[in-house]
Amino acid sequence: xxxxxxxxxxxxxxxxxxxxxxxxxxxxxxxxxxxxxxxxxxxxxxxxxxxxxxxxxxxxxxxxxxxxxxxxxxxxxxxxxxxxxxxxxxxxxxxxxxxxxxxxxxxxxxxxxxxxxxxxxxxxxxxxxxxxxxxxxxxxxxxxxxxxxxxxxxxxxxxxxxxxxxxxxxxxxxxxxxxxxxxxxxxxxxxxxxxxxxxxxxxxxxxxxxxxxxxxxxxxxxxxxxxxxxxxxxxxxxxxxxxxxxxxxxxxxxxxxxxxxxxxxxxxxxxxxxxxxxxxxxxxxxxxxxxxxxxxxxxxxxxxxxxxxxxxxxxxxxxxxxxxxx
Amino acid sequence: xxxxxxxxxxxxxxxxxxxxxxxxxxxxxxxxxxxxxxxxxxxxxxxxxxxxxxxxxxxxxxxxxxxxxxxxxxxxxxxxxxxxxxxxxxxxxxxxxxxxxxxxxxxxxxxxxxxxxxxxxxxxxxxxxxxxxxxxxxxxxxxxxxxxxxxxxxxxxxxxxxxxxxxxxxxxxxxxxxxxxxxxxxxxxxxxxxxxxxxxxxxxxxxxxxxxxxxxxxxxxxxxxxxxxxxxxxxxxxxxxxxxxxxxxxxxxxxxxxxxxxxxxxxxxxxxxxxxxxxxxxxxxxxxxxxxxxxxxxxxxxxxxxxxxxxxxxxxxxxxxxxxxxxxxxxxxxxxxxxxxxxxxxxxxxxxxxxxxxxxxx
Numbered sequence: 001x002x003x004x005x006x007x008x009x010x011x012x013x014x015x016x017x018x019x020x021x022x023x024x025x026x027x028x029x030x031x032x033x034x035x036x037x038x039x040x041x042x043x044x045x046x047x048x049x050x051x052x053x054x055x056x057x058x059x060x061x062x063x064x065x066x067x068x069x070x071x072x073x074x075x076x077x078x079x080x081x082x083x084x085x086x087x088x089x090x091x092x093x094x095x096x097x098x099x100x101x102x103x104x105x106x107x108x109x110x111x112x113x114x115x116x117x118x119x120x121x122x123x124x125x126x127x128x129x130x131x132x133x134x135x136x137x138x139x140x141x142x143x144x145x146x147x148x149x150x151x152x153x154x155x156x157x158x159x160x161x162x163x164x165x166x167x168x169x170x171x172x173x174x175x176x177x178x179x180x181x182x183x184x185x186x187x188x189x190x191x192x193x194x195x196x197x198x199x200x201x202x203x204x205x206x207x208x209x210x211x212x213x214x215x216x217x218x219x220x221x222x223x224x225x226x227x228x229x230x231x232x233x234x235x236x237x238x239x240x241x242x243x244x245x246x247x248x249x250x251x252x253x254x255x256x257x258x259x260x261x262x263x264x265x266x267x268x269x270x271x272x273x274x275x276x277x278x279x280x281x282x283x284x285x286x287x288x289x290x291x292x293x294x295x296x297x298x299x300x301x302x303x304x305x306x307x308x309x310x311x312x313x314x315x316x317x318x319x320x321x322x323x324x325x326x
Numbered sequence: 327x328x329x330x331x332x333x334x335x336x337x338x339x340x341x342x343x344x345x346x347x348x349x350x351x352x353x354x355x356x357x358x359x360x361x362x363x364x365x366x367x368x369x370x371x372x373x374x375x376x377x378x379x380x381x382x383x384x385x386x387x388x389x390x391x392x393x394x395x396x397x398x399x400x401x402x403x404x405x406x407x408x409x410x411x412x413x414x415x416x417x418x419x420x421x422x423x424x425x426x427x428x429x430x431x432x433x434x435x436x437x438x439x440x441x442x443x444x445x446x447x448x449x450x451x452x453x454x455x456x457x458x459x460x461x462x463x464x465x466x467x468x469x470x471x472x473x474x475x476x477x478x479x480x481x482x483x484x485x486x487x488x489x490x491x492x493x494x495x496x497x498x499x500x501x502x503x504x505x506x507x508x509x510x511x512x513x514x515x516x517x518x519x520x521x522x523x524x525x526x527x528x529x530x531x532x533x534x535x536x537x538x539x540x541x542x543x544x545x546x547x548x549x550x551x552x553x554x555x556x557x558x559x560x561x562x563x564x565x566x567x568x569x570x571x572x573x574x575x576x577x578x579x580x581x582x583x584x585x586x587x588x589x590x591x592x593x594x595x596x597x598x599x600x601x602x603x604x605x606x607x608x609x610x611x612x613x614x615x616x617x618x619x620x621x622x623x624x625x626x627x628x629x630x631x632x633x634x635x636x637x638x639x640x641x642x643x644x645x646x647x648x649x650x651x652x653x654x655x656x657x658x659x660x661x662x663x664x665x666x667x668x669x670x671x672x673x674x675x676x677x678x679x680x681x682x683x684x685x686x687x688x
Binding site: 214216217219220221222223224225226227230234235238239 | 377378379398399400404405406408409410412413414415416425426429430473474477
């Protein structure tokens with residue numbers, strides 16, 4: 001057999017020709033292959049994601065394009081049409097586009113909450129990552145995490161007596177002879193509540209970035225003539241941008257779809273898009289329209305993030321993010 | 327106006343730890359001075375106080391007549407080259423080198439001209455657009471140097487800048503750095519724990535130990551005439567003998583001697599030492615000769631008889647370990663002919679010029 005000779009003279013090739021190897025060798029070789037290893041390690045996650053995420057999202061998509069019951073009624077885009085009311089656009093009655101306006105407000109609130117969370121997180125994480133004594137670091141990071149030990153709902157309720165018209169803040173203002181501020185049952189209440197809930201989610205990734213930032217880079221910038229602000233702008237900010245984006249994207253996604261906080265603290269002017277989706281599913285029993293609204297939210301949020309990431313990668317001086325791949 | 331750097335009685339405490347204790351020195355303009363010492367000796371802290379990254383607990387730092395003790399780092403006419411280079415990873419070589427100029431609001435055109443000139447100086451022309459991660463260690467080192475020099479500092483501070491390079495590159499860079507310093511005439515304050523580096527490059531060396539200055543001098547003075555036990559031990563190899571001081575030592579007509587166990591090392595009479603005081607002496611191995619060669623017509627020769635314990639051949643030199651009644655001395659011999667190396671166990675005579683005996687007072 002000539003192939004036998006080949007195997008004998010070419011040890012490399014003998015490993016690569018399964019047709020000449022025994023079953024056991026073939027099984028072992030397959031078990032050692034990248035495909036098998038990949039399937040073993042990714043498999044559980046893939047199954048989990050498929051069952052709990054891909055299937056529901058697919059169901060939403062299906063509901064959104066049927067008149068009523070999926071596959072039992074006709075295909076339609078009327079639900080999307082109800083969101084983007086073409087007749088209202090053509091007649092320039094933009095105030096009629098209530099769903100679009102609500103989505104716009106939700107995205108706007110999400111942007112404000114994200115920016116505020118980052119603005120609050122930067123000084124905290126700069127201190128934690130660069131200046132906090134080593135032995136205090138873990139304790140201080142724990143302080144950031146401790147609020148998670150209590151229910152999100154309870155913590156949000158706790159804001160009501162702080163923000164209400166005769167609550168803690170306004171009582172203090174009135175005592176000092178200052179006019180009271182409308183902080184509850186409007187978008188201010190939503191924003192305060194959301195920032196409070198989501199600040200830890202920007203602090204943690206930003207802290208990881210700050211912790212990894214070589215302090216001698218800041219010193220070098222200062223040594224070369226940079227003021228504190230210039231050192232932040234030229235060195236700290238671009239090098240921690242990956243952490244800021246990671247936290248920011250998370251907060252943005254969660255906030256754009258926020259439901260509990262605006263329900264409790266937002267009132268009418270703080271009303272957000274997810275509340276309308278809930279109304280369609282829960283009160284109006286119009287699952288098809290609710291699904292369409294949800295699909296639109298997902299698309300808009302992903303689109304916004306995609307634009308933000310492109311921008312983040314292109315920001316001058318954020319080369320460190322170049323391999324972001326988004 | 328001359329800009330002599332003055333470090334006056336500087337002390338630095340970190341909490342309860344005293345990193346630097348009452349350190350004073352001056353560095354004349356255009357000199358290359360090295361702060362040398364083992365890790366934790368306070369050399370980097372001293373450098374960082376000159377740079378402005380640390381504020382002294384006590385004492386002042388002055389440059390000429392200008393007190394810079396508490397001045398912000400970015401206002402000082404000093405530049406630092408960091409141990410890990412601290413190049414900005416998100417900026418190109420050109421942006422890194424030009425950073426100091428940008429911060430001084432130098433217009434972009436002038437900036438790029440000066441960056442190009444600086445890259446010529448470090449012999450890496452035309453690499454402005456490269457990323458830092460595309461450079462080798464040696465190239466990064468040069469770029470870090472260029473970035474620090476472009477602002478034309480009066481004093482350049484270097485914190486073990488060659489520590490991360492391999493031996494051969496390090497040796498080349500030592501010579502280049504020294505040449506550059508002489509060419510530019512800028513004061514260099516260099517921190518290292520590598521004694522060979524310090525001896526090669528410095529005009530003067532300041533040896534620090536546990537936050538205090540042990541000795542200051544030219545490389546020759548430091549090597550040939552160490553004044554303390556620490557310096558003798560830290561710089562190069564040496565024979566350190568601990569003993570007691572005796573006037574009219576050994577009755578051999580010497581002015582004095584240090585009795586080190588079985589060996590009496592004759593020295594000049596010391597006015598500062600009392601009879602019976604503990605003293606150490608240091609004799610460099612290469613100063614000791616086999617045979618009574620050093621005593622040839624030299625009345626200052628110290629000659630001892632002993633037994634060859636061991637011979638360690640190291641290529642160009644051989645280390646010969648000799649015991650004199652239980653006291654071991656190491657001498658270093660040029661290997662010209664391997665046949666002439668002594669054999670272990672044989673009797674021998676060793677000698678050195680008494681001038682090469684260093685009495686260590688601290």
